[in-house]
Structures are given as C-alpha cells and as structure tokens.
Amino acid sequence: MANRRSITRAFLWLAVLVGGPLLGAKLFDLLVLAGAWSAHPPASLAMMPYGKAWPVDTGVFFIPFSAAMMIAGFGALAAGWRTPWRYRWMLCLPSIGILLLLILTVVAFWPMNAALYHHGIHSPKDTITDAQSIVMAKQWVALDWLRILGATAAFVAPLRALTLPWPQNDAPKDPPVVRALLVLVLGGIAAFIVWFVSNI
Structure with missing residues (x-):
C-alpha cells in the first residue's frame, strides 16, 4: 500500500x-x-496565431503539456485505483477531464480554427461568409470557457x-x-491518443 500511495502522490x-501552467496559459490564450482575433x-x-506571421504555434505549448497531464492523470488513477470512491473520484478528474477536452478540441475547435483561419487570410479553402465568421468566433469563445472549466477541475482535483x-481501506476488487x-x-483511449498524435 505504501508503494501505491507514493506512486499515486508522485503522479498527483x-x-x-503541469496543470497550473496549463490553466494559466489557457486563460492567456482565451483572454x-x-x-484579439x-x-x-x-x-x-x-490576428489568429497561425501561419507564417507566427513563428511558434500555440500547440507547441499545449500539446506536450496536455500529454503530460494525461500521463499524470492516468498514472495517478491506475496507481490509486483500489482507493475508495470518496477518494478515487478526484483521481478520475485529471485523466478523464483532459481526455474529454482533447476530444472537444478535435471535434469542435479544429474545424472552427481551420474555417476561421482560412476566412481570415482569404484562402481558396475558405468555406464561410463574413456573417458566419462572426457567429463562429462567438461560439469559439463560449466553448473555450468549457475548456477553462475543465482545466480548472483537472488542476484543483489532484491538488485537493x-x-x-491517504485512505486506510482498499475498495473491493472489481468484478x-x-x-x-x-x-x-x-x-x-490509447487508440484515440495514437490517432490524435498522428494528426497533429
């Protein structure tokens, strides 16, 4: 039990x-x-931070930190899996939370990023009108507050x-x-992570 506790706490x-800088950077990115854009x-x-005018893509920061957060979250969850649910739920939030945020990023933000960027540079790949770009930009900002809430939960839960x-009693073995x-x-989850990394 002492080893499991030490490993779990190390991952926490x-x-x-990782979660503190990730949350701070996400707030900076949104606000x-x-x-601006x-x-x-x-x-x-x-002013979208993509293309030749921006030598560093924001993903260069967010992708490694998100990957580290997933490793930390799933590591803590795996090591502390036998803890009672009153404690284990806090181990679930960082891993599952970041995973859901990555899925939201792929499903919602990647298509919006591409559409808004191509519209902003008047690319031949542009598929939206000016009116649609206004609505989409507002949707992007509103949805990004969900990522802020998720990142906050993923940071606060392991801190708590x-x-x-450390719980003194183990949970019963799962059937x-x-x-x-x-x-x-x-x-x-592993298949999604491989797909995500291969599409960066």
Whole structure:
C-alpha cells in the first residue's frame, strides 16, 4: 500500500505542476489571443496565431503539456485505483477531464480554427461568409470557457487529493465484467491518443 500511495502522490504532484501552467496559459490564450482575433471578425481574424506571421504555434505549448497531464492523470488513477470512491473520484478528474477536452478540441475547435483561419487570410479553402465568421468566433469563445472549466477541475482535483490523508481501506476488487470494460475503455483511449498524435 505504501508503494501505491507514493506512486499515486508522485503522479498527483506531476498533475499539479503541469496543470497550473496549463490553466494559466489557457486563460492567456482565451483572454488575450482569442480576445484579439475574435474582437471584430472578419477583420480581426488576421490576428489568429497561425501561419507564417507566427513563428511558434500555440500547440507547441499545449500539446506536450496536455500529454503530460494525461500521463499524470492516468498514472495517478491506475496507481490509486483500489482507493475508495470518496477518494478515487478526484483521481478520475485529471485523466478523464483532459481526455474529454482533447476530444472537444478535435471535434469542435479544429474545424472552427481551420474555417476561421482560412476566412481570415482569404484562402481558396475558405468555406464561410463574413456573417458566419462572426457567429463562429462567438461560439469559439463560449466553448473555450468549457475548456477553462475543465482545466480548472483537472488542476484543483489532484491538488485537493494531495491535501487529504491517504485512505486506510482498499475498495473491493472489481468484478470481471468491470475489469473487462476497463480494458476496452483503456484500449479506446490509447487508440484515440495514437490517432490524435498522428494528426497533429
């Protein structure tokens, strides 16, 4: 039990140390960068941080930090899986939270980023009108507040878990059906991560 506790706490510390800068950068991205390019579309779309005018893409920061957060989250969850649910739910938030945020990014933000960027630079790939760009920019900002809330939960939950005493009792072993479902879920998560990395 001592080894599991030490490993879990190490992963929780990693989640806190990565989650703090990740949350801060996400706030900066929304309030400063997105605040600029979404201010008066379509003219302001020229300030989107992509293309030759921006030597560093924001993904260069967010992707490694998100990957580290997933490793920390799933590491803590795996090491602390036998803890009671009153404690284990705090181990679920960083891993599942970041995973859901990555899925939201792929499903909603990647298509909007591409559409807004192409419209802003008057690309041949442009598929939206000026009016649609205004609506889409507002939707982007509104949805990004969900990412802020998710990043906050993924940072606060491991911090809270670190301040609580380690549970003295183990949870009962999961039945075979639950373990089989966990294997399927972990396989699906691994497949999504491989797909995500290959499409960056």
